[in-house]
Amino acid sequence: MNVDFWNTHSLQYLEMAFETSNREVVQNPDGYGKRTGECGDTIEFFIMVDKGILNQISFEVQGCMNTVACSNTVVRLARGISLEKAWNILPEHLSSFLQTLPQDHFHCAELAVGAFYLALSDYSEKKKK
Numbered sequence: 743m744n745v746d747f748w749n750t751h752s753l754q755y756l757e758m759a760f761e762t763s764n765r766e767v768v769q770n771p772d773g774y775g776k777r778t779g780e781c782g783d784t785i786e787f788f789i790m791v792d793k794g795i796l797n798q799i800s801f802e803v804q805g806c807m808n809t810v811a812c813s814n815t816v817v818r819l820a821r822g823i824s825l826e827k828a829w830n831i832l833p834e835h836l837s838s839f840l841q842t843l844p845q846d847h848f849h850c851a852e853l854a855v856g857a858f859y860l861a862l863s864d865y866s867e868k869k870k871k
Contacts, residue, residue, distance in 0.1 A: 752841035758811040758818070766800035772868065775860025779853040783809045787816070787861040796820050796828055801857075808847040812836050812854035820858065828862055831855060 748756070768788035778784040783805025790798035799817045803810055815836045820828050833851035837843045843851060 750842065755811055755840045755842045758814040758840060759807045761810075761814045764800050764814055764817045765802060767802050768798070768800055771861075773861040773863075773865030775857045775862070775864055777853055777857035777860060779805075779809075779849055781805070781849060781853075783850065783853060785809065785813055785854055785857040787813075787858050789861045789865060791825065791865055794824050794826075796823060796825065805853075806847070806850070808843060808850040809853060811840055811843065812850045813857075815839050815851075816854050816858045825862060825865070829859070831858065 751759070766788070767786070768790070771788035772791045773789040774787070776784065776786045784803070785805065786802045788798075788800045788802075789796055799821050801813045801817065803813050816831065819831050819835060819839065833848065833855045836851040836854060837848060
């Protein structure tokens with residue numbers, strides 16, 4: 743890996759890119775969302791909800807380091823908040839938190855948020871039934 747890589751990215755970006763504790767496939771989650779981007783990266787989100795609060799969020803990803811960083815950032819921003827507030831998480835929030843997400847990889851933030859929204863929608867649909 744290029745030495746400049748370590749100096750180019752913020753501490754938040756590096757932490758989110760290399761975090762592994764949120765990667766888990768959950769059987770029978772309260773909400774599930776899967777999305778594949780035009781780049782070919784795929785993200786699956788698994789959410790568990792308790793009394794309207796997102797208490798467990800995990801994901802599986804097949805993609806680049808930027809997509810992993812964005813997926814972990816969704817977990818960081820969403821865990822412990824209400825479902826209503828979770829809908830307010832935007833790709834711009836991920837980019838802002840990470841500080842050094844390359845501009846040409848902003849689509850990774852859009853992909854992560856999109857997959858997360860699908861999990862929120864899935865939960866809402868299940869709750870209606």
